[in-house]
Amino acid sequence: MSDTQQLLDRTVDAIRPLDAESIRAAQARLDSLTKPPGSLGKLEDIVKQIAGITGELGADLSKRAVVVMAGDHGVCAEGVSAFPSEVTPQMVLNFLAGGAAVNVLARQAGADVVCVDVGVAAAIEHPSLVQRKVRPGTDNIAQGPAMSREEALAAIAVGIETASELAEQGYAMLATGEMGIGNTTPSAALCAALASMTAEDAVGLGTGIDASRRLHKVGVVERALTVNAPDASDPLGTLAKVGGLEIAALTGVILGAAASRLPVLIDGFISSAAALVASRIAPASAAYMIGSHLSQEQGHGQLLAAIGLSPMIHLDMRLGEGTGAVLGFHFVDAAQRIVREMATFESAGVSRG
Numbered sequence: 001m002s003d004t005q006q007l008l009d010r011t012v013d014a015i016r017p018l019d020a021e022s023i024r025a026a027q028a029r030l031d032s033l034t035k036p037p038g039s040l041g042k043l044e045d046i047v048k049q050i051a052g053i054t055g056e057l058g059a060d061l062s063k064r065a066v067v068v069m070a071g072d073h074g075v076c077a078e079g080v081s082a083f084p085s086e087v088t089p090q091m092v093l094n095f096l097a098g099g100a101a102v103n104v105l106a107r108q109a110g111a112d113v114v115c116v117d118v119g120v121a122a123a124i125e126h127p128s129l130v131q132r133k134v135r136p137g138t139d140n141i142a143q144g145p146a147m148s149r150e151e152a153l154a155a156i157a158v159g160i161e162t163a164s165e166l167a168e169q170g171y172a173m174l175a176t177g178e179m180g181i182g183n184t185t186p187s188a189a190l191c192a193a194l195a196s197m198t199a200e201d202a203v204g205l206g207t208g209i210d211a212s213r214r215l216h217k218v219g220v221v222e223r224a225l226t227v228n229a230p231d232a233s234d235p236l237g238t239l240a241k242v243g244g245l246e247i248a249a250l251t252g253v254i255l256g257a258a259a260s261r262l263p264v265l266i267d268g269f270i271s272s273a274a275a276l277v278a279s280r281i282a283p284a285s286a287a288y289m290i291g292s293h294l295s296q297e298q299g300h301g302q303l304l305a306a307i308g309l310s311p312m313i314h315l316d317m318r319l320g321e322g323t324g325a326v327l328g329f330h331f332v333d334a335a336q337r338i339v340r341e342m343a344t345f346e347s348a349g350v351s352r353g
């Protein structure tokens, strides 16, 4: 068995269920606070989930990072995006210079941005770029597999190692982000292959194609499914056939975060496709995921539902990069602050119903 397969198997084995006793203690604490039971809605769910993950109530999650995985897509040759592949390395340099939307929103949320080249088609030189290129872009999924099974495992390993290194450095919470022109196409193919969605349901406008180009993109996804015949009972093989390098690496980040008992905020359509693969490889990993926003990308709602996630915010965003996920950090902070600072019925002298 290959080293990367062993790393994946070890990581999956290390993912434990959440701590039921800590969840019970969080529920009891929440019910003692000066509010009708359950009235803080999803904030209460987050408090319980974080307690179950960390084993403590109101844990300090201030050291956090968004991992931006970058890779290119052979399927861009089919004309599925409004932008050319050159934008992928150009945006990577923008991330490294601190000028992209995710950098601004990460600063707002006190998060570091970690940018990893796992499969950009061009060579990028920058001292802050994590160089982990598995191969320079995928092959065209409309004609054959995106990559080999071994390459998919290698990209997953990059993500697992990134998450476990961040955990060792004391990061307490992660978010997923990506950059890869064309990547809404393999993401839609993964939805169709693993979540029983039709290509028509799963394909959206991505960076802003028009309605007729979207119909063409639906046909490209259908061709990718016919040509590759992915098997839903083999999520790794499906990822290799119709996925992408940055998607595979994000699958690894999510599995690695779960194995290290770190909460992981899931961004938009592409990150959620990676989360879908993670949940199919290791169902226990879903308990460590926190849905962030509902992307405008068609199919994101159905995709989140297939993983069992529900979004916290609806801001009509459709960018990716991790922008929605880092905004989600603010709501996790708010939830943790509630459980740390709110008065109880007893301490405030408020009568219970």
Ligand SMILES: Cc1cc2ncn([C@H]3O[C@H](COP(=O)(O)O)[C@@H](O)[C@H]3O)c2cc1C
Pocket: 080, 081, 082, 083, 087, 091, 178, 179, 180, 181, 182, 183, 184, 185, 205, 206, 207, 208, 319, 320, 321
């Ligand atoms: C300037 C620019 C910045 C971006 N940041 C994220 N994306 C987003 O758009 C791409 C997916 O859409 P499609 O499948 O239609 O190509 C991904 O790179 C995603 O991260 C961007 C796209 C552009 C053009």
Ligand SMILES: O=C(O)c1cccnc1
Pocket: 184, 205, 206, 207, 267, 268, 269, 270, 271, 295, 296, 297, 300, 317, 318, 319, 320, 321
């Ligand atoms: O939801 C996303 O992640 C998304 C949607 C459109 C384009 N890029 C990313």
